Amino acid sequence: MTTISAVLIVRNEELNIRSCLQTLCWCDEIVVVDMESEDRTVALARQFTNKIYSHEKVMAFDIARDFAVKQATCDWIFMIDADELVTNTLKSAVVSVVDENDYDVVYFPRINFIFGKWIQNAGWWPDYQARLFRNGAMSFSGRVHNFIEIAHGSRIKYLDLAEDNAIIHFNYEHSHQFISKLNHYTSIEARDLKAAGHRFSKKVFFVEVLREFYNRYFKTKGYREGMHGLFLGLLMMFYRISVFIKLWECHEHEKRSVSEMYNAMKQEITAQHLTGSTKDENPPVAR
Secondary structure: OOOEEEEEEEOOOOOOHHHHHHOOOOOOEEEEEEOOOOOOHHHHHOOOOOOEEEOOOOOOHHHHHHHHHHOOOOOEEEEOOOOEEOOHHHHHHHHHHHHHOOOOEEEEOEEEEEOOEEOOOOOOOOOOEEEEEEOOOEEEOOOOOOOEEEOOOOOEEEOOOOHHHOEEEEOOOOHHHHHHHHHHHHHHHHHHHHHOOOOOOHHHHHHHHHHHHHHHHHHOOHHHHOHHHHHHHHHHHHHHHHHHHHHHHHHHOOOOOHHHHHHHHHHHHHHHHHHOOOOOOOOOOOO
């Protein structure tokens, strides 16, 4: 009999994990990898599974996915986030695909609720995600967003575009949460771009930033979402701006950090007091 492991990576998800796991009880195994939660996440997870593993807190969950998958023992892996739910109709679709045994990797559409609304435009629908795969058919890199590596020769299926086939994702509740995650992920993305040899370019900066808003608001019809679409278009444009600013900072202060620069200036100022220098002398200049 073919078996399915549900795999989750969590951190401080006490508000979400119970409802998520309640929709996964049909799986043969539930694997939870916790990244140093400071709330009741682990205690709540233990009500559903004893296969709970610890992983150090890292900048992005994507980095820990490979570790999480290796803890699963079933034939198939079904990866879900704590802020997502699986409907009964989606459960049936998963079981059907596994029983058919014709594919190795399956992509699901995902319904994203953002700021209290299902966003069906602006690039947020169908938002296909590769979440079900035969054990060994997929691996994960440490990159943000583009972290999936599918084994050569894998047979891939996209479930039909329908609400019944969609994962329900309770995404951002408010702008504060969006901006907090934006700040986190743009730092990682800028670091990865630098590591890949990219440098800041004014031309690329303006082109990419304007393209982001155009694609979100006009090309993918974000304007149909009213103020939700406008604000999401602007926030995603700000995401791209933040990546480029942080990439510029990576190179601008590569040899000497701003912190080191400021500390040197502080030492010069305090040294003047210790040596009795007059206040009329020129202030230190950042070098």
